[in-house]
Amino acid sequence: EIVLTQSPGTLSLSPGERATLSCRASQSVSSIYLAWYQQKPGQAPRLLIYGASSRATGIPDRFSGGGSGTDFTLTISRLEPEDFSVYYCQQFGSSPYTFGQGTKLEIK
């Protein structure tokens, strides 16, 4: 099973700042099988990024993804108030598909 470790666990920033979230895999993941999701309290997850760097439909361009192999990042260029939530990475190339434990992005 591929273990995904996200860091930091909590990130405290202010609106307008840049956020960089990390996802490290226990073994190499093909970029085409790496996604990022956002989850707000009481809601289902929303797909943000797939294929490591492609934005899903309707996702603002302040969200970007990158990386390869075992190290991937999600960057939010300028934080808006609605961006403060929990973010998860997921690999879906190898069964079982696995998620990271999440990074909580909170307002400083």
Next chain:
Amino acid sequence: QVQLVQSGAEVKKPGASVKVSCKASGYTFSSYYMHWVRQAPGQGFEWMGTINPSDGSTSYAQKFLDRVTMTGDTSTSTVYMELISLRSEDTGVFYCARGSYSGSHTPQDYWGQGTLVTVSS
């Protein structure tokens, strides 16, 4: 628009089984895999498995292999997830989620609202 509507919350005793439904609309049901994902209270996500609605073929995570069954009904565009031999650790929110393009190795682009299953004596 794509919608996935799940059945309501359930309370079950240990050892019982639960069957959660997920009714799809707004797209060609048989063209996209459906996945099931569990989220324990205050925790992250566990992928349970996936079903190809066009032929009913399934792939389950090893952890759930002996307890989960996923089925689909193309006449009603509904998929079902049954989990047997429930234990307290199974308590959580169960989501159905559509694979975003053809094939099983895809991210999930539309999610149901979630079904809370509580296992308690």
